Amino acid sequence: MTIPNIASYIDYTLLKPAATARDIDALCKTAARAGFAAVCVNGIWVERATEALHDTTVSVATVVGFPLGADPVAVKVAETEDLVRRGADEIDMVISIGHLVAGDIDYVANEVRNVVHAAKGHVVKTILETAALDNVQIEAGVRAARAGGAQFVKTSTGFHPKGGATREVVALLSKFAGPAIGVKASGGIKDLETARHMIAAGATRIGTSTDLTEFGS
């Protein structure tokens, strides 16, 4: 499968806790040169990334409730408001995995709705952490994300010991999501070949932290 302009699918990601300002600058430089969709950085770096990318087409995505998703709704809302104020264009939030596992879909839909409201029109991606879920839970998670008004469902944080995106799970998300919302594949995507497979399976955005200039070609 040939993907025209694959760079436009890429959220170029650096979420390691020991990342420094210098690492963030390098990330932004690569993203700008390659014409990636976005960088994805921790909240502490949003202002720096926004400044570095202000005259480019690269968006700044950041994370909320990351990577455990186990903050109260009010905390996720306060975090979202703060990060949007700092210039974040996109919010990748982790849902409450425990509530989804326990079948409390209303709880999850409600927290998504509150974060979407706090994001004031900016793109919200809901991270389901699919490695922790069975297929019934994944379908319920997509339902909650749609009910809450999110623009994307996203497979993984990249921090779960059981791994990240698979082609199968991306295809499943794509089926449940329908054409209404996007699908972001993330976690363990380390080469162009894998990225292409994810897009073929239905991904409309790819998260990767691998420094592959080939994504820019």
Add this chain to the structure above:
Amino acid sequence: MTIPNIASYIDYTLLKPAATARDIDALCKTAARAGFAAVCVNGIWVERATEALHDTTVSVATVVGFPLGADPVAVKVAETEDLVRRGADEIDMVISIGHLVAGDIDYVANEVRNVVHAAKGHVVKTILETAALDNVQIEAGVRAARAGGAQFVKTSTGFHPKGGATREVVALLSKFAGPAIGVKASGGIKDLETARHMIAAGATRIGTSTDLTEFGS
């Protein structure tokens, strides 16, 4: 080494993102029966744990900026305020590891100071994530924690791929901390023998998620 009443050292911990209300209830029940110092749970479960433990001596500890530590200070402050309002007795906060690695000790001391202020007199433990640090950075981290007014330094989140507490690092923390503040050893402590070694090395609190009723003896 014999440790009298080792139970009083234990922060009985459940931070897995897929934990459910039922898991939290079981955690609290065990902690109450054993007479542990505290349970340590994600923010979403603070109210439930506080209610379950209200007529016991077990404190409720929770986490801030966890486990990456890469939230802006304002977000850590808002999170702390929210969790104290929900009933948290103790706040285990992760410092900005990237700033510590880059040598910006003032930044770290300032965020600790702000969280300590937001905690309104409740115990604050600063998690350094020592597996990501060299000894010079660890000493600087302890200095920042002390300057910021924290009551404890704590080794690890338990989520870092390079591991958690070691006897060597606990001894080092204990040396740098002096008698002024406590040392919490956490991450990978799975048996009573290891807990005893940590206490001998200078730990005054032990975080463990292993269900060991032997800790209660």
